[in-house]
Amino acid sequence: MRPHGLPRTLRLRRESDFRALFRDGARARGKRLLVLAVPNGLPHSRLGVSVRRKLARRAVDRNRLKRILREAFRLRRADLPSGLDVVICPLVLPDDFPLREVQDEMVRLARSLAPSSPPSKR
DSSP states (O other), rough: OOOOOOGGBBBOHHHHHHHHHHHOOEEEEOOOEEEEEEEOOSOOOEEOOOOOOTOOHHHHHHHHHHHHHHHHHHHHHSSSSSEEEEEEESOGGGOOOHHHHHHHHHHHHHHSSSTTOOOOOO
């Protein structure tokens, strides 16, 4: 693993995990992100990223969004609730995607979906 990389154990990789999250996950929507979460029964949280082709037509834009979201998760992993599988979907293009604001919004939305928090209004 690279010194600052995100290990495989912290990433969602199986299609079945993504499908379960989109089907059964609790949702929280912010200005820049949609966050879905379900408990995973592990001592750590895992990240999945989904970027719609409709939002970012070019692969370079989709990959940039994914890199920003993975980096935000890596930097703020200690601030996130443990034991959740989280999928993050960007709602805006990379031009309006400052890392610091993305980190803050991701943490705020993930905390609102944690099982110990009160249910979110949809």
